[in-house]
Amino acid sequence: MRVEVTEADVVNGIPKDSCDCAVALALRRVTEPVKVGPCWVELNGSDALVPLPAEAVAFIRRFDRGEPVEPFAFDLELPEAAS
DSSP: OEEEEOHHHHHHOOTTOTTTSHHHHHHHTTSSOEEEOSSEEEETTOOOEEEOOHHHHHHHHHHHTTOOOOOEEEEOOOOGGGO
């Protein structure tokens, strides 16, 4: 699945907030509610942690430190039941 982190996600996202960071906002548009960790996604009601690609991990690190970030897109493979 393609996930687009928009300028609105960057502006409205809350750094260090697993449910409302920029990546979580973008993911909610394409799948069920999620929690986003520093390098994984946890789907609502699931114990499975889905690893994030390197570009998303780097974005989260910069976003959480308050560094400038730009909108970007990444591909994420979710388990069949979640997509």
